[in-house]
Amino acid sequence: MAGLHIDKINKSYGPARVLADIDLSIVDGEFVVLVGPSGCGKSTLLRMIAGLDAPTSGDIFIGNRLVNALAPAERKIAMVFQSYALYPHMDVRKNMTFGLKFTGVEPSERERRVAEAARMLRLEDLLGRYPRDLSGGQRQRVAIGRAIVREPDVFLFDEPLSNLDAALRVSTRVEIARLHRLLGATMVYVTHDQIEAMTLADRIVVMNQGQIEQVGKPLELYYTPANLFVAGFIGSPAMNFFPAEVESIEGDKVRAKGPTIARVTLPAGSLTRGSKLTIGVRPEHLTAGAPGDFSTTGAVELVERLGEASYAHVRRADDKLMVAEIRGRDTPAPGQTVTFSAPAEDVHVFDEAGRRL
Amino acid sequence: MLNQPARSLGVHIILIAYSALALGPILLVVMNSFKARNAIFGAPLAPPNATTFSLVGYAKVFKASLIGTYFANSLIVTLVSMFLVLLFGAMAAWALTEYKFRGSTALALFLSIGIMVPIRLGSVAILKMMRAAGLNDTLTALILVYVAQGLPMSIFILSEFVQQIPKDLRDAARCDGVPETRIFFEVIAPLLRPAIATVAVFTIVPIWNDLWFPLILTSSDSTHTITLGVQQFLGQYITDWNSVLAALSMAILPVVAIYVIFSRQLISGLTAGAVK
Amino acid sequence: MRGSFAKRTMAEPLSQVVASMPRGRFLALMALFLGPAVAIYTLFSIYPLIATMALSTYTTDSSGAYQFVGLVNFVTLLTDAVWSKPFWNAAWNNLVFFAVHMLVQNPIGIALAGLLSLPGLKLKSLYRTVIFLPTMLSVVIVGFSWNLILSPLWGVAEGALKAVGLGSWFAPWLGLPSTALVTLALISVWQFVGIPMMLIYAALLNIPDELIDAARVDGLGHFRIFWHIKLPLVLPTIGLVSILTFVGNFNAFDLIYTVKGALAGPNFASDILGTFFYRTFFGFQLQLGNPTMGAAVATVMFFIILAGVCLYLFIVQRRLRRYAF
Incomplete structure (x- = not known):
């Protein structure tokens, strides 16, 4: 078992910068x-941790070992691929x-590990089958089993659920x-699906254009x-x-007004009169009719009914x-x-540069 | 769907007519090879019957030529060449596709020259080289030339197949700790099996049917291939129609048999190796 | 073809695996994978080509020793009547041989592929198998079989023509100087029509069904769909078939040697570059073989083929647009 430390990783393909100072x-x-x-x-970052791609600069430590020059097999990692592979x-x-x-694992030890992984993943009856005879879910379990038997320090998952x-x-x-x-192993999991991220993660790393935007617990990111x-x-x-x-x-209250907002009252910060802001409100926090600190008015264009809730698409005064x-x-x-x-x-509330206030 | 039956019928008539044109001459030769001389000339289009049936031509071919040896030679040359073309071709295709190094693109271009430029044009020097190496009049000489001839096309075709193998597989193997050579031989090579049919169409058929290199590189009867052997036999016995037809049939029938058995794979291989 | 394997869309950087490998081990790995192919190919394909070209600049004197003469052999070949007459004759015949293939083989191949690709056609795999069969046979076998069939001695061809009332059309085509070459070309067409058929058929299959359905919804019939939609989309394949035909034809030898011998009679009427090369190199009847002149002929053939291939790669192929589906 081991932690993972990534230090100033950069990756460029010619002039294109894929990762910047991660x-x-x-x-x-x-x-x-x-x-x-x-x-x-x-995905590039994950492949660098695995040792499948090389960073242009920067260091990767697994446990306390610098692994930059090590081949994937020497890094004590196991990877589960989107295509199962x-x-x-x-x-x-x-x-x-x-x-x-x-x-260099002894045959008897191999058998023991396979038996254990098969039990854990309920694959016992499938051991003699070929991948073409397995369903997508079974293939994914085999791919995970293949990672488990390696008894790695770090598990790497590359969008493992997107083909299901x-x-x-x-x-x-x-x-x-x-x-x-x-x-109880260290796991690094790549996905584009925020629900997977929210439900699985101890911590989420949100990335955009080769940079980390925020690292935090799922509810921290939400709230x-x-x-x-x-x-x-x-x-x-x-x-x-x-x-x-x-x-x-x-005093400690700020009033902000925009083309679409009737009135908004906010805790004071380091703002001055005339500062440009962006106000953000999640759809689930908007209530129709009732008065509040923030309010906005628009014409309903379309209502999508999902059952447990409905989404009203509303045309605002600024036509958005x-x-x-x-x-x-x-x-x-x-x-x-x-x-x-x-x-x-x-x-x-976000300032002109898009940072949270 | 062809909605009008009349048009459908028209299409079938054209295709049947062309099929008859393609098959007719071959049938005619094979059919007449089983007939006595009088019947060959008397009623060429009639199939052999109890009175006209004769194997005299075949008996003569076996007696007057080393047809069995020719056949074995062709088999050895073709199979060994195919094996080496596939092995070396797949290895090179994998290396050129998978590992980039300075000069790998230039090397790939160099190897593709042979797709367009026929190796025959180097015959003068090939003959000199083989004589100097003491390989003149051996099957080894033929095999070396055919491997050199088959490699460019097979590397080209196999590269296409290699590219279709998901990249995740070799990544998974690397994470698993499989050494690079084993990745090729135990993960990639088994997955190239479907390519064999395509490579076969483009390499085996020209080797089996080649007349040129056996003609210039082999001189003794015992090293002739079936194509050259039959060609020489035909030249010698040109007036003996029974023998000529029998020799032709004996060259045709194994190829047709193998073709009919494998035609599905061969044709799917051909259409897969083709080209947009 | 789907882009030569030499062409890479994006220069992929060295993988980590290669980067983390000691240089010596990487070189050993490449030597293992590429060594055998590169060695055999270079030694028995590229080197002989270069050596042949080199040899074409030498001549042998009476003692048999080689002497460098520069381009003299080529000047002799192209200007000295003893050499230039048969050379130009063979080159011209080769062009005729190629023209017959382009005008007969490829249109028939396209037509057959078009018919075979009609949706809902029954028995198509049987037709395909039968029509492709002659391509699998040796040119020697095909040449000889047709030699027998067209022979006035056997009378099969004459009989067949009589049966449809065209008996008077028959002539010993292979024996007449005016018809021998075209007849041989047609035999070759008969054998190899399967190749354009299969390649174009494969290309036609690659056209998505939705496109054809859309055209049918627009009210186009089968023929118009073929002419206006399918044919333009398979033009690159037709280009490829043409260059393959070109290379094959200017390298042909087996058929003419089998049917007409090295002398390519009657009176050299069916002589093409392949047979001319063979006679020059190996000699015939009383004339001795001449390796250096043979090498010169091979070099000229090389440049003719090279010119054709370059014309195709740099002009024809670039003008033919490829459509991604």
């Missing part, structure tokens, strides 16, 4: 999820033992969480996003943003659309003009 420390036994839109560099011409047992053959259907994704997600509790990107990325449907300007400061979540059976009709409001604690 620093990250992961403690032993932690489950860390790297999340971000496609092309943000999260099972050897198609080997049965399940061979898939799991194939790598052990080359790392929705139902299987949920059950496999639960399985991975259970495995993490059981093995106190560090910047506009994280605020917009975490949460579904995404947070609504409103441009605003500081109108007056009275915002989304409000409405609980219960009472949904506004399209064309209706509605005022939505939110309490001050659910209102996020």
Whole structure:
């Protein structure tokens, strides 16, 4: 078992910079999820930890070992791939033992490990089958089993659930969480799916354009996003943003007004009159009708009914659309003009540079 | 769907007619090889029957030529060449696709020259070299030339197949600690099996059917391949129609048999190796 | 072809695996994987080509010793009537041989591929197998079989023509100077029509069904769909087939040698560069073989093929647009 330390990792392909000065420390036994839109560099970072890609500069430590010059096999890592990457011409047992053959594990020990992993993942009946005869979920379990038998210090997962259907994704997600509790190993998990990130992670690393935007516990990211990107990325449907300007400061209260907002009262900060702001409110925090510290008015264009809630798409005064979540059976009709409001604690304020205030 | 039956019928008539044109001459030769001389000339289009059936041509071919030896030579040359072309071709295709190093693109270009430039044009020097090396009139000389001839195309085709193998597989193998050579021989090579049919169409067939190199590189009867052996036999016995037809049939039938057995794989190999 | 394997879309940097390998071990690995292929190919394909070209600048004197003469052999070949007459004859015949393939083999191949790719056609794999069969046979076998069939001695061809009322059309085509070459070319077409058919058929199969469905919804019939949609989309394959035909034809030898012998009769009417090269190099009847002149002929053939390939790669292929589906 070991922690992981990443120090000033850079990666460029010619002039294109894929990763810029990434620093990250992961403690032993932690489950860390790297999340971000496609092309943000999260998979590249994972492949560098695995030793499949080389950083342009920077150091990677696993445990206390500098592993920059080590081949993947020497890093005591195991990786689970999006495509499962099972050897198609080997049965399940061979898939799991194939790598052990080359790392000096005795045959009896190999058998013991396979038996244990198979029991843990309920693969006992599948050991003689070939990958082509397995369902997607079974293949994914075999891929995880192949990682387990290596008894690695660090497990690396590269979008392991994206090829599964929705139902299987949920059950496999639960399985991975259970495995993490059981093995207590360090796990680094890459996904573009924020629900996977929120449900699995001890800590989430949000990445964008080759940089880390924020590192934090799932609820920290949800309640106190560090910047506009994280605020917009975490949460579904995404947070609504409103441009605003500081109108007056009275003691510790700030009033801000924008083209779409009637009135907003905020705790004072280092703001002056006329400062440009962005106000963010999540759809689930907007309430129709009731008065609040923040309120805005618009015409309902479309209502999407999901059952447990409905999403009202509302045309704001500045002609942009915002989304409000409405609980219960009472949904506004399209064309209706509605005022939505939110309490001050659910209102996020960002400065001109997009940083949280 | 061809909605009008008449048009569908028209298409079938054209295709049947062309198929008859393709198959007719071959059938005619094979059919007449089983007939007595009088029947060959008397009724060339009639199939052999009880009175006209004769194997006299075949008996003569076996007696007057080393057809068995020719056949064995062709088999050895073709199979050994194919094995080496596949092995060396797959290894090179993997290395050129997987490992980038300074000069790898130039090397790939160098290897692709042979796709377009026929090796035959170097015959003068090949013959000199083989004589100097004492390989003149040996099957080894033929094999070396055929391997050199087959490699560029096979590297080209196999590279396409290598690129279709998911990159995750070799990454997984590396994470598993599999050494680089083993990654090729135990993970990649077994997955290239479907490529064999395609490589076969482009390398085995020209080798089996080649006349040129046996003609210039082999001089004694015992090293002739079936193509050269039959060619020489035909030249010698040109007026003996029974023998000529029998020799032709004996060269045709094994190829047709193998072709019919493997036609599905060969044709799918050909269409897979083709080209947009 | 789908982009030569030499072409890389993006220069991928060295993988970590290669980077973390000691240099010596990486070199050993590359030597293991590339060594055998590069060695055999270089030794028995590229070196002989270069050596042949080098040899074409020498001549042998009466004692048999080699002497460097520069381009004299080429001047002799192209200007000295003893050499230039048969050379230009063979070159011209080769061009005719190629023209027949382009005008007959490729259109028939395209037509057959078009018919075979009609949706819902039954028995297509049987037709495909049968029509491709002659391609699998040795040119020697094919040449000889047709030699027999067209022979007036056997009378099969004459009989067949009589049966359809065209008996008077028959002539010993292979024996007449005016028809021998075209007849041989047509035999070759008969054998190899399967190659354009299969390559174009494969290309036609790659066209997505939705595209054809869309055209049918637009009201186009099968022929118009073929002419206006499928054919333009497979033009790159037709280009490829043309260059393969070119290389094959200017390198041909087996068929003419089998049917007409090294002398490519009657009276050299069917002589092409391949047979001319063979006679020059190995000699025939009373004339001795001449390796240095043979090398010169091979070099000229090399440059003809090279010119064709370059024309294709740098002009034809660039103009033919490839469409990604």
